[in-house]
Amino acid sequence: MPVVASAGVAGQGVEATRLGDRWRVTRPWPARLRPFVHSYAGYWEAAASPYRVRLVPTGRAVVVISLGEPFARIRRLGDRGPDSTVTGSLAAGLEDGYRVCDHPGGQEAIRLELTPLGAFRLFAVPMSELTNRVVELGDVLGPEAGVLVERLETTSDWGARFDLLDLALAARLERGPLPAPEVSHAWNLLSRAGGAIPVGRIAAEVGWSQGHLVRRFTEQVGLTPKASARVLRFHRAVRLLTRDGAHPTDVAAACGFYDQAHLNREFRALGGTTPGQMAAARVAEGALAL
Structure with a gap:
């Protein structure tokens, strides 16, 4: 209300x-x-x-x-x-x-x-x-x-x-420090794709070697590009699962998981729960009541 x-x-x-x-x-x-x-x-x-x-x-x-x-x-x-x-x-x-x-x-x-x-x-x-x-x-x-x-x-x-x-x-x-334009572009590519984009493609897009991208990206974002992609893919799956009528198999395909078993493993690893439990709890702002 x-x-x-x-x-x-x-x-x-x-x-x-x-x-x-x-x-x-x-x-x-x-x-x-x-x-x-x-x-x-x-x-x-x-x-x-x-x-x-x-x-x-x-x-x-x-x-x-x-x-x-x-x-x-x-x-x-x-x-x-x-x-x-x-x-x-x-x-x-x-x-x-x-x-x-x-x-x-x-x-x-x-x-x-x-x-x-x-x-x-x-x-x-x-x-x-x-x-x-x-x-x-x-x-x-x-x-x-x-x-x-x-x-x-x-x-x-x-x-x-x-x-x-x-x-x-x-x-x-x-007055804060400006991130490198290449890191900003790399993050935008990752976030827009929900994590479903290869790191090599990102490096080619920004014009850096993968090693240099990983070092600068990790310094300014906090996670490596690969780990960031994993988290963003998980977060997108959480959002989709909270929609009425969402099915884990469809969510797995939409977010780039190999199959529902892969989706289940990632939810256990990153969230300590299952897709079904997450959907039922209606997680809000990253918080799941216990």
Whole structure:
């Protein structure tokens, strides 16, 4: 049920939708941010209930600006190292596997999904340093992260919050490093094809050797072209499976999998689940409730 200008929601174009015990607040983001920002939304919980979600790869970097309780634990299954100990707002690079996140309840936050090259400009660090990692937002944005979070916390109106966020993002992106045009072109080719394009063809298209393409692409995107193609193909399959009447065999063929068995193996490897379970759960923004 969309609701405009209620519960602290105001400003032109701002809408709030209740999803169970959680509210989701959205507004179209400015055109100048669209090449870099895939989406953003605010959240707050009407009832503070602990929950656990599985986050699956999407081919996007993520920023979560915590205005309430942060995640209690974030871990990648199979990792031998300790769980992530993020205590507040966070940034995550591209993933080629899934994470399980526990939250104590009482979340209020803004979640952004960034294109990999948008994240490269925003964070101003090699994206390869953030691959399969979750870090404190201040580790990539520096002291200005704390200033931004504090200003957002003390602003209760969501329209005004989004105004602050838009200004901060635009200023940071304006002075961020520019990705190589060849890497931008390679990413556009991959994403438009949903991962279904050979790396050799991409290298020939951009005029680089495969080795040079892999090195520069991995530095600025975070995953190799081959791993990125795998994630993008998986993500496209997830989207298609959520459509009414979608059949795994048809989705496998449309996304370039060898057969349904190949599709099943990739869903187990990248999402820790099956295509049927993913479709039934209606995964949203890379999160699958557990």
